[in-house]
Amino acid sequence: MQPAQAADSAPKLCLIPPLFAEANRMRRLLVSVMRHLAMAHGIASIMPDLPGTLDSEAPLSETTFTDWQQALSVACEQHDPISHSAAFRAGAVLDSALPHAKNWRLSPIPAAKQLRLLARTENAALRESGVSVPALTEILETARKDSVMLAGYALSADMVTELMDHSDLTKADRTISLAEDDDEADAVLHGPPLWLRAEPGEAVELTVAIADDIARWMAG
Amino acid sequence: MASVATPVSSLTETETDKVLRAILRDILGLEQDRIDAFDRDTELFGALPELDSMAVAGLLTEMEDRFDIVIEDEDVDGEVFENYGNLLDFSVQKVAG
Numbered sequence: 001m002q003p004a005q006a007a008d009s010a011p012k013l014c015l016i017p018p019l020f021a022e023a024n025r026m027r028r029l030l031v032s033v034m035r036h037l038a039m040a041h042g043i044a045s046i047m048p049d050l051p052g053t054l055d056s057e058a059p060l061s062e063t064t065f066t067d068w069q070q071a072l073s074v075a076c077e078q079h080d081p082i083s084h085s086a087a088f089r090a091g092a093v094l095d096s097a098l099p100h101a102k103n104w105r106l107s108p109i110p111a112a113k114q115l116r117l118l119a120r121t122e123n124a125a126l127r128e129s130g131v132s133v134p135a136l137t138e139i140l141e142t143a144r145k146d147s148v149m150l151a152g153y154a155l156s157a158d159m160v161t162e163l164m165d166h167s168d169l170t171k172a173d174r175t176i177s178l179a180e181d182d183d184e185a186d187a188v189l190h191g192p193p194l195w196l197r198a199e200p201g202e203a204v205e206l207t208v209a210i211a212d213d214i215a216r217w218m219a220g
Numbered sequence: 221m222a223s224v225a226t227p228v229s230s231l232t233e234t235e236t237d238k239v240l241r242a243i244l245r246d247i248l249g250l251e252q253d254r255i256d257a258f259d260r261d262t263e264l265f266g267a268l269p270e271l272d273s274m275a276v277a278g279l280l281t282e283m284e285d286r287f288d289i290v291i292e293d294e295d296v297d298g299e300v301f302e303n304y305g306n307l308l309d310f311s312v313q314k315v316a317g
Binding site: 021113120127132136192198199201 | 274276277281282292298
């Protein structure tokens with residue numbers, strides 16, 4: 001099957017991956033979504049690797065949130081016109097870096113929650129080795145002042161501070177949830193939240209449902 | 221014999237049980253009928269290869285999210301994850317505040 005042909009001026013999408021471990025767990029699904037968007041809907045999309053994450057060779061320890069925003073903005077300028085963004089999980093904190101793109105989100109969470117999960121994962125490893133664990137708030141307050149290693153991620157104090165301070169998400173143009181009882185979602189899609197799983201595998205129906213929802217929204 | 225629970229609290233516990241099973245299903249990627257077969261004595265940590273320490277961190281975070289509670293890491297000891305009954309009791313207690 002050949003991808004449907006899109007005109008150069010056709011709407012283009014930028015996918016913003018989740019942060020940290022969730023980016024790795026979701027990557028296969030996101031790439032499948034991009035493929036389905038191209039093949040079934042003729043929609044071109046890009047998904048930049050944020051500096052220090054996925055295949056980026058930049059050292060995460062020297063990266064700040066501002067670097068992420070700038071990298072995203074520059075990547076999208078190179079693929080002008082990026083008219084729409086689709087952010088996944090804590091990737092939602094970054095869609096404001098593309099102020100001219102309409103924004104779609106899947107199960108967005110504030111970055112502070114993602115950091116809490118990293119601190120908790122660090123604690124889980126400590127607990128296994130029989131060491132008493134510090135409070136999560138204490139870990140994160142310390143991390144605002146000094147660089148830390150949390151669950152294998154080397155984070156600068158600037159990165160932690162900026163992520164904590166960018167935690168309020170304004171309402172997106174469209175928000176999708178996988179949870180039935182999510183009051184803040186515009187619609188619910190059915191499928192497994194693969195970002196929770198160490199071995200996420202595939203979710204074909206969810207992949208198609210996400211791509212179809214994005215395509216309908218972009219056409220609307 | 222267990223004390224007789226009022227209808228309201230038993231409903232709450234039933235709902236907590238249902239949500240907790242859904243969280244475990246989502247995190248561990250197990251089939252629904254396998255999760256449905258869990259009883260109070262079903263061993264968790266150490267018995268389910270999918271439930272490693274990272275998954276425990278995810279589990280606590282999802283419990284906070286879906287039960288709308290805050291769990292302090294210091295309050296959680298290893299016994300909580302020994303079996304399903306302990307995890308359910310811990311959840312019910314947290315949900316009750």
